[in-house]
Amino acid sequence: MMLKIAFRNIFRQKRRSLLTILTMLGGFVLSAFSFGWSDGTYSYIIDMFTRNQLGHIQIHKEGYLDRPALYKTIDNYHTVGVLLDTISGLEAWAPRIYSSGLVSVGEKSTGARIIGIDPSREQIATRFEKKITKGVPFSKEAFYQEILCEGLATTLKADLGDSIVIV
DSSP states (O other): OHHHHHHHHHHHSHHHHHHHHHHHHHHHHHHHHHHHHHHHHHHHHHHHHIIIIIOSOOOOOTTTTTSOOTTOOOTTHHHHHHHHHTSTTOOOOOOEEEEEEEEEETTEEEEEEEEEEOHHHHHHHHOGGGGOOSSOOOOSSOTTOOOOOHHHHHHHTOOTTOOOEEO
């Protein structure tokens, strides 16, 4: 009986029923689009951060994460690299060393996070050269070369060719 009354009411006001159906369909399409867009954006942010900063896997010397220190390094990372190269599906690997220090240019100084990299390996793993907006990438033998992030360069009022002191 209830179903019969409901269908009679739907067909009695066809215009109202059509508008209700179209509104519900439009809401469904817009919410599906919104969920898809936010999920895609979220996935992109995670991939970008992982690829550019952390990597999908990190290998540390035993005890490093408990108490990070500059001297807790893997002594012969080339041996670990040879093992990593045998893993199928591994895109790239790059060694890094992290430290903190005082960076100064002229009279300006500030604390900074310092990351030591292998330029050729880092280019393969994170497309490092694409991140450089001013200046040139590291040379093949990148001794005594540095690249500052834009925020640090602004804080120190550093420009290309300035002498930088890192303690």
